[in-house]
Amino acid sequence: MDLIVEGIKKAFSLIFTLDAEVLGITLLSLTVSGLATLISMFLGISVGTAVALSRFPGRRIVVSLINTGMGLPPVVVGLFVTIFLWRSGPLGFLEILYTPTAIILAQTVIAAPIVTGITLAAIQHLPANLRLQILALGATRVQTVWLLAKEARLPLLAAVMAGFGGVISEVGASIMVGGNIKGYSRVLTTATVMETGRGNFDIAIALSVILMLLVFLVNAVLTQIQQRERPR
Amino acid sequence: MQNDRSFLIRRVLKKHGLAVFSAAVFLVGMALPAPAAGPAQKNLILATTTSTQDSGLLDVLIPIFEKKAGYFVKTIAVGSGQAMAMGQKGEADVLLVHSPVAEEKFMAEKSGVNRLIVMHNDFVVVGPSADPAAIKGSKTSSEAFKEIAAAGALFLSRGDNSGTHAKENEIWKAAGISPEGQKWYQQTGLGMGQTLNVASEKRGYTLADRGTYLVLKKNLGLEIQMEGDPLLLNVYHVIQVNPAKWPKVNAGGAKAFSDFMVSAEAQGIIKTFGVAKYGSSLFFPDAGKKEGDLGK
Numbered sequence: 001m002d003l004i005v006e007g008i009k010k011a012f013s014l015i016f017t018l019d020a021e022v023l024g025i026t027l028l029s030l031t032v033s034g035l036a037t038l039i040s041m042f043l044g045i046s047v048g049t050a051v052a053l054s055r056f057p058g059r060r061i062v063v064s065l066i067n068t069g070m071g072l073p074p075v076v077v078g079l080f081v082t083i084f085l086w087r088s089g090p091l092g093f094l095e096i097l098y099t100p101t102a103i104i105l106a107q108t109v110i111a112a113p114i115v116t117g118i119t120l121a122a123i124q125h126l127p128a129n130l131r132l133q134i135l136a137l138g139a140t141r142v143q144t145v146w147l148l149a150k151e152a153r154l155p156l157l158a159a160v161m162a163g164f165g166g167v168i169s170e171v172g173a174s175i176m177v178g179g180n181i182k183g184y185s186r187v188l189t190t191a192t193v194m195e196t197g198r199g200n201f202d203i204a205i206a207l208s209v210i211l212m213l214l215v216f217l218v219n220a221v222l223t224q225i226q227q228r229e230r231p232r
Numbered sequence: 233m234q235n236d237r238s239f240l241i242r243r244v245l246k247k248h249g250l251a252v253f254s255a256a257v258f259l260v261g262m263a264l265p266a267p268a269a270g271p272a273q274k275n276l277i278l279a280t281t282t283s284t285q286d287s288g289l290l291d292v293l294i295p296i297f298e299k300k301a302g303y304f305v306k307t308i309a310v311g312s313g314q315a316m317a318m319g320q321k322g323e324a325d326v327l328l329v330h331s332p333v334a335e336e337k338f339m340a341e342k343s344g345v346n347r348l349i350v351m352h353n354d355f356v357v358v359g360p361s362a363d364p365a366a367i368k369g370s371k372t373s374s375e376a377f378k379e380i381a382a383a384g385a386l387f388l389s390r391g392d393n394s395g396t397h398a399k400e401n402e403i404w405k406a407a408g409i410s411p412e413g414q415k416w417y418q419q420t421g422l423g424m425g426q427t428l429n430v431a432s433e434k435r436g437y438t439l440a441d442r443g444t445y446l447v448l449k450k451n452l453g454l455e456i457q458m459e460g461d462p463l464l465l466n467v468y469h470v471i472q473v474n475p476a477k478w479p480k481v482n483a484g485g486a487k488a489f490s491d492f493m494v495s496a497e498a499q500g501i502i503k504t505f506g507v508a509k510y511g512s513s514l515f516f517p518d519a520g521k522k523e524g525d526l527g528k
Contacts, residue, residue: 194285
């Protein structure tokens with residue numbers, strides 16, 4: 001019990017003294033997972049909407065694949081992204097293995113299907129007549145999609161939160177493709193694993209507390225947007 | 233008109249989504265601040281064991297090297313086995329490892345060049361203070377392992393092909409016991425620090441390098457039960473990955489790092505590292521010595 005109290009004390013002392021290393025790690029976590037979520041959002045919402053609104057042969061298989069992708073294990077993604085990014089791998093020429101960019105790539109692979117799957121379900125759940133009505137009022141395709149997305153704002157933001165939650169908390173892929181390099185590709189989760197291995201449980205707990213605070217803050221902001229009264 | 237255009241965009245996205253996505257990722261990558269070092273060949277991938285990182289030694293040495301030589305070191309802390317596997321594929325530039333038998337094989341197949349001795353410490357057999365298998369007082373490590381097997385006392389193995397795991401297998405072999413599949417033998421598949429934590433929680437024995445054990449000691453309910461056997465010597469070498477085999481390897485950086493590790497400056501730091509905090513050195517510098525002369 002003492003350990004947890006010590007850890008929480010440590011967390012606040014690290015935050016309030018603006019410990020440069022912890023601050024850097026926190027900012028990197030936020031940037032990396034934030035960018036991965038942002039890319040996933042564009043990718044997921046567009047693909048999810050496209051699949052939701054179109055009918056084509058093999059659509060069910062595509063939907064099943066997307067839904068399966070929602071449960072992609074981060075370590076599996078980490079392993080494959082690593083192999084692709086190796087010097088000898090097909091994307092080796094990019095030379096981005098063991099960089100924050102590689103983590104963004106892996107996290108995008110993890111988050112994109114989550115956003116896509118939830119978007120797909122959300123848009124498809126809208127009453128079919130709504131789309132007809134919008135079209136009948138003379139909306140263009142883009143306007144239609146925009147209006148539908150606005151209608152599905154609650155679940156779409158839930159999709160973004162789920163995506164962000166999935167990647168900010170994952171450790172398997174980050175440690176494999178990022179390498180947990182001090183001051184460069186070390187994020188909150190990989191640092192927590194390392195500090196636990198080093199027996200620095202107080203710092204590990206402190207990092208966990210910071211991670212949870214970060215997730216809370218980001219979700220609080222997103223929830224604020226989600227629950228905002230609709231402008232009429 | 234607009235209708236057509238948006239349709240076109242959708243078509244393009246649908247058809248070339250992957251390309252667009254890769255381009256986006258690439259652009260994001262370009263936008264992120266590059267490491268201070270700059271050009272690509274300034275990046276140096278060091279594949280090493282968990283003990284050098286978990287003990288904190290590399291946190292002291294690497295910044296000094298980076299400042300001096302101008303390289304940006306990407307330290308990938310894995311087991312010695314995995315570090316050498318990375319070397320074998322040319323995915324690392326330089327290795328700092330402690331698994332001599334595997335290292336000799338690595339050198340024999342021309343995966344590495346210029347293997348230099350850096351430092352040593354030793355392995356210790358640690359276990360709960362009650363010492364249920366009564367190994368305290370055994371003359372050799374293999375004798376201690378025999379006692380553990382005979383008592384059926386829980387033994388935690390790294391089981392991850394690391395240098396420590398290789399040493400453990402060597403001792404089991406010397407004891408003439410094959411522990412795998414036995415009820416009292418469990419493999420964690422984790423690094424040294426975590427394996428020590430598991431051993432402590434489960435009140436089992438394990439083999440650990442002295443450095444990591446000393447660093448973690450304060451949180452562990454484990455005591456050294458067997459030490460001082462010549463077989464328990466733990467030697468670290470630096471190996472440059474063979475650039476003739478993999479042209480992409482950063483040969484200049486690897487050489488600079490390996491020169492640095494055996495330099496008087498680094499060796500001096502290794503000698504004093506941890507003395508103030510743990511009461512004794514975690515590693516003993518050995519540059520220029522022969523492996524056979526160690527521990528005498």
